[in-house]
Amino acid sequence: MPETVILVGGYGLPDLTASATRAVGMARLYRSIGLDPIIMGKISAGEPPPSGPTETVVDGIRCIDVRRPMPGQSFGRYDVSSDSVAAVVAAIGVRNIRAVILYNHPAIGAFRILQAMKRLKVPVVIEMADFYGWEGSKVLRNLYRLFESVLKKDVICRLADNAIGVSDWSVARLPARNTAKLTWVVDATAARWTPVPPRLARSDGRRRFLYAGSPGLGMVKDRLPVAMEGFDRLATSGVGFEFRVVGITRDQYLADRPDHAPLLDRLGDSLTFLGRIPHAKALGELRSTDYSLFFRRNDRIANTGFPTKYVEAASLGIPVVTNPTSDIALYLTDGQNGFLAPDLSAPAIAETLRRAATLDDAALLDMKAVCAASNPFDIPHWQAPARAFLEHLRPVR
Secondary structure (H helix, E strand, C coil), rough: CEEEEEEEEEEEEECHHHHHHHHHHHHHHHHHHHEEEEEEEEECCCCEEEEEECCEEEEEEEEECCCCCCCCCCCCCCCCCCCHHHHHHHHHHHHEEEEEEEEEHHHHHHHHHHHHHHCCCCCEEEEECCCCCCCCCCCHHHHEEEEEEEHHHHHHHHHHEEEEEECHHCCCCCCCEEEEEECCEHHHHHCHHHHCCCCCCCCCCCEEEEEEEECCHHCCCCHHHHHHHHHHHHHHHCEEEEEECCCCHHHHHHHHHHHHHHHHHHHHHEEEEECCCCCCHHHHHHHHEEEECCCCCHHHHHCCCCCHHHHHHHCCCCCCCEECCCCHHHCCCCCCCCEEEECCCCCHHHHHHHHHHCHHHHHCCCCCCCHCCCCCCCCHHHHHHHHHHHCCCCCCC
């Protein structure tokens, strides 16, 4: 009987959050190397009622609600308690557990899970895919998030002694003695990740660009206002394009950047805000674009993680326009399968957008063919490092 790995996090299943997409991909990776994965996440918007249901199946993976994993019972809050995880471990049987893997788990809850698993002699893995930075104007909230990030990296990882990072930059800074880089994993045999046959998004020669995601408080995360300023320069120079924005409305954008009202007016019908839409529909928008676009500051926050936006675009064969952060330069070659802006200045962004927008039809189709030819995030690329990591699991200190 295969050993079980339990993936624990605040995943909004099946695909309400990027972390849920990652969890399903990682679970399928673990299954491909002979393990039995279980995801403990949120299977509904609210906590399941006492009578259930408390489980579901996503892409063939058993998923249990982390807030109430078993019907008819009450548990402590998963973010500050080990109750729900310990209950699932006990139900499966300690001897059948290979590891409990905590994804960006709140520090208090992670510490208590470590204590519980140390008593049971079950290895714990800390999966660090984010390092929270300063967002918005809430000082106490930001200070707490920063403290949590430092605590998880410098203390929780050290106690677990097993850690997964998603970039070379982050893995080099993890204090655990057993580490692995598992950037992102998708199952390319799944219908949702079938690459798009190379084709042009529009028949009028204009290139379509897409931003899809949550730009964060103050739109700091993906530098959407910087992209807007670049497109404004492009439009002023007479270059045609279409820019579609998923995840935010025009009013929401202007609530953060009222000074951009004239700029949005100048862009006119070249710019479309679609607001929040279901993930499946967002993937549909991605399939029908020429370029996926986002920009990030080259800082600790960006370098600790790896953008889901890049993974999704690369998996669907869509070129990406961005700047080099994290491990992006390992996958994106400027002019071959996308475009890299040298910095985040408006002139640099505008010039990068101009290169993408003026690429001729044949060259763009060739670029899309390159993107569709292979998926660096497909399961087989990550099986060897996953096996090696799981074969050297260390006990909780």
